[in-house]
Amino acid sequence: MLRVEKLESRYGRIPALKGISLRVEAGELVALVGANGAGKSTLLRALSGVQPVSGGSVAFCGENVTAATPEARVRLGIVQVPEGRQVFGPLSVEDNLRLGAYRRGRAQIEASLAYVYGLFPDLVERRAQPAGNLSGGQQQMLAMGRALMARPRLLLLDEPSMGLAPRLVAGIFACITKLRGDDTAIFLVDQNARAALAIADRGYVLETGSIVLAGTGAELLADQAVRSAYLGL
Amino acid sequence: MSGELAQFLLSGLTVGSIYALVALGFAIIYNASHVINFAQGEFVMIGGMATVSLLGAGLPLALAAALAVALAALIGLALARFAVQPARGASVVTLIIITIGAAILLRGLAALVWDKRIHALPAFSGDAPIAVAGATLAPQSLWVIGVTALIVCALWAFFNRTLNGKAILAVSHNRLAAQLMGISVRRVLLVSFALSAALGALAGILVAPITFTSWDVGVMLGLKGFAAAILGGMGSGPGAVLGGLVLGLLESLGAGYLSSAYKDAIAFIVMLAVLMLMPGGLLGARAAERV
Ligand SMILES: Nc1ncnc2c1ncn2[C@@H]1O[C@H](COP(=O)(O)OP(=O)(O)OP(=O)(O)O)[C@@H](O)[C@H]1O
Ligand SMILES: [Mg+2]
Numbered sequence: 282m283l284r285v286e287k288l289e290s291r292y293g294r295i296p297a298l299k300g301i302s303l304r305v306e307a308g309e310l311v312a313l314v315g316a317n318g319a320g321k322s323t324l325l326r327a328l329s330g331v332q333p334v335s336g337g338s339v340a341f342c343g344e345n346v347t348a349a350t351p352e353a354r355v356r357l358g359i360v361q362v363p364e365g366r367q368v369f370g371p372l373s374v375e376d377n378l379r380l381g382a383y384r385r386g387r388a389q390i391e392a393s394l395a396y397v398y399g400l401f402p403d404l405v406e407r408r409a410q411p412a413g414n415l416s417g418g419q420q421q422m423l424a425m426g427r428a429l430m431a432r433p434r435l436l437l438l439d440e441p442s443m444g445l446a447p448r449l450v451a452g453i454f455a456c457i458t459k460l461r462g463d464d465t466a467i468f469l470v471d472q473n474a475r476a477a478l479a480i481a482d483r484g485y486v487l488e489t490g491s492i493v494l495a496g497t498g499a500e501l502l503a504d505q506a507v508r509s510a511y512l513g514l
Numbered sequence: 515m516s517g518e519l520a521q522f523l524l525s526g527l528t529v530g531s532i533y534a535l536v537a538l539g540f541a542i543i544y545n546a547s548h549v550i551n552f553a554q555g556e557f558v559m560i561g562g563m564a565t566v567s568l569l570g571a572g573l574p575l576a577l578a579a580a581l582a583v584a585l586a587a588l589i590g591l592a593l594a595r596f597a598v599q600p601a602r603g604a605s606v607v608t609l610i611i612i613t614i615g616a617a618i619l620l621r622g623l624a625a626l627v628w629d630k631r632i633h634a635l636p637a638f639s640g641d642a643p644i645a646v647a648g649a650t651l652a653p654q655s656l657w658v659i660g661v662t663a664l665i666v667c668a669l670w671a672f673f674n675r676t677l678n679g680k681a682i683l684a685v686s687h688n689r690l691a692a693q694l695m696g697i698s699v700r701r702v703l704l705v706s707f708a709l710s711a712a713l714g715a716l717a718g719i720l721v722a723p724i725t726f727t728s729w730d731v732g733v734m735l736g737l738k739g740f741a742a743a744i745l746g747g748m749g750s751g752p753g754a755v756l757g758g759l760v761l762g763l764l765e766s767l768g769a770g771y772l773s774s775a776y777k778d779a780i781a782f783i784v785m786l787a788v789l790m791l792m793p794g795g796l797l798g799a800r801a802a803e804r805v
Contacts, residue, residue: 331693355696367691369684379677380684384696431696 282307282342282466283328283359283435289336290320290327297323299490300337305435305468310461312469312477312498314511315487321470322364324487325437328468329361330354341435356384358434362441366424370413374404377412377423381430390430397426400456418449425456435466442473454480474511478502486511517648522770523763524646528655528724530762531662535717536739537746537754538669539710544749545686546706548606549598552613554714555736556620560586561715562727563624566633575638583715589620590711594704617732624729635722658720665713666755673751682706686749714739734778741785747798756796 283305290298297320305311315321326332328339330351338347341357349357369377378397382390398405401422407415412423421441428436438457442450450473458480461467471477478484481498486507494507501507536554543551561582568578597612638657643650673679685692685702693699717735718727725731738761746757761781769777788795 329694331690350698351693352696352698355694361694363691363694367688367694369687369691371687372680372683376680380680380692380695380697383677383681427695 282309283468284340285328285337286340287337288324288327288334288339290323290332290334297490298327298334301487301490301492302337303485303492303495305466307434308461308464308466309482310457310467310469310480312471312474312481312484313487314471314474314477314484314501314507316510317472318489319487320490321487322439323490325361325363325439325468325470328354328437329359352384355431358432359437360428360431360433360435361437362424362428362439364439364443366417366420368412368415368420368423368427371411373409374412374415374423375408377427378404378430381427382432384431389432393430393432397429400429400459401426418445418452421445421449421453422456425453429460433465435468436460438467438469438471440471441469442471442476450476474507475502478507518770520647520649522766524649524651524655526763526766527759528658528762529721529766530742530759531658532717532721532735532758533738533742533761534755534758535662535665535713535720536735537742537758538666538751539713540740540743541746541749541751541754542682542706542710542713544743546682546702547598547609549609549613550606550740550748551593551707551710552610552736552740553593553617553620554710554739555732555734556617556624557586557590557711557714557732558718558721558735558739559624559727559729559732560589560620560711561718562635562722562731563628563633563718563729564715565719565722566635566727567628569635575636579719582719583712586715587708587712590707590709591704593711594707598707599700599703617736621729621732628729630729632726632728633722634726635719637723652724654720654723658724661716661720665716669751738781741781744785745788745795747795750795750797753795753797760796 285301285303288298288301289296301324313321323332327334330349334347338345340346341359346354346357369380378394379390382393403419404422404426412420415423441453445453454476457467457469469477469481478498478501484496484498484501485492486494486501494501494504536558539554540551543549564582564585565578568581569575593616597616598609601609601612637654639653641652643652673683681697682702685697685699689699742757742761743754745761746753761784764784765777765780768780
């Protein structure tokens with residue numbers, strides 16, 4: 282479904298992605314692990330079309346989207362929950378959710394709202410509050426809900442557990458597993474490599490802009506290099 | 515209330531409404547793009563001058579005014595598309611210089627296409643003054659205040675009640691997240707320039723029967739609108755309206771009770787005082803980060 286070939290991106294003259302190739306199949310949950318500054322967020326931003334690429338290609342469902350605008354990719358079903366949640370603080374919870382469905386027909390919004398409120402009941406009673414007033418965990422739910430409003434076929438998650446209490450982290454991972462059950466593929470970046478690989482079908486390891494290792498989630502969890510570098514074992 | 519005071523308040527509200535419309539133009543563009551559009555005053559000029567010339571060509575006033583607003587909106591679109599958008603990513607100072615350049619160009623074109631004379635539009639519904647609280651009110655003042663009130667309500671509804679309006683707010687709050695939701699930042703920029711240009715033109719048409727219009731009215735009205743936007747808090751819609759009204763009242767009271775020689779200085783004193791003492795303005799949520 283997603284085919285990335287030799288993707289390159291740079292900040293000025295400094296390369297951040299040095300020829301990334303990977304794929305995500307329909308309905309798959311794929312994890313990407315890597316140290317701070319490895320280029321994980323850069324890769325996700327490039328996939329969403331908000332980071333210029335200097336080489337390589339991205340294809341989605343057989344369509345070349347390397348030069349597509351961010352909004353065209355959202356329409357195709359590539360939707361991202363960015364690092365740090367990035368909710369629209371002064372706007373209400375419900376406005377945030379409705380804006381997630383900006384590219385979709387008005388008629389479909391109500392059904393999606395009901396679906397997202399069902400998934401995150403905490404948001405229902407706060408629907409009229411400014412998003413900025415929510416706790417970190419609630420903002421993460423809102424950011425995920427907002428992305429789900431777009432009906433993603435490929436959901437890109439950048440550090441969904443960052444800065445959350447351990448109790449909430451488990452909830453977020455449980456929720457991610459549940460989402461995959463529907464026909465949504467998920468590409469997950471998280472510093473909690475163990476939890477991410479544990480729920481992933483497959484995984485990639487990114488080091489300073491290059492993929493250095495790929496395998497099933499179980500294979501990577503068992504890999505000696507991964508264990509010492511990312512799992513602290 | 516003394517008749518004199520009532521008179522000053524009424525004329526302050528009238529001119530303040532015009533400043534409010536111009537200030538709203540500044541705020542909308544600033545929100546969408548963080549650009550301070552110093553060509554905003556030229557839209558005021560285009561509105562007045564185009565209406566004068568279309569009226570002269572024999573069109574009825576309402577049609578001439580509507581076409582003038584449409585023309586200004588088109589020019590606003592062109593400014594965004596061909597001058598601002600290509601410089602996306604440039605520093606704020608660069609963008610400001612671009613809008614100043616555009617203002618000079620538009621002024622020059624206006625002098626060329628039209629002329630350098632001063633023109634008046636006829637008042638929309640005659641000149642018979644209306645007596646209010648011991649003062650007299652020109653019917654045109656009612657037009658100015660009434661249309662401004664309508665526009666303010668319509669804008670409020672657009673930004674608070676429609677998804678497209680909220681999408682523009684979303685871009686101003688968090689550009690990256692808005693893009694990731696599929697909101698086209700390009701289109702928001704175009705829409706905001708067209709909308710601001712239309713507001714400016716409308717202000718220029720409304721005020722032309724009172725203060726006359728000419729190729730260079732945009733300079734002073736643009737600066738007054740800018741001062742009003744700063745006073746209200748750059749980027750705040752309600753602030754722009756409040757800033758415009760307060761500035762209009764200060765000017766009118768200052769001219770009435772001190773000396774009319776100081777009228778134009780008041781806007782600049784207010785602007786400097788706000789920038790030095792409370793850079794966030796009356797209603798600005800954020801500090802004036804890049805002004
Ligand atoms: N806006 C920027 N300008 C210049 N360099 C940048 C910029 N953003 C990121 N970089 C650099 O690009 C490299 C990759 O950054 P990126 O944010 O993609 O890493 P990451 O893997 O997501 O890290 P983290 O775990 O901290 O989120 C880093 O060396 C970073 O310093
Ligand atoms: Mg990152």
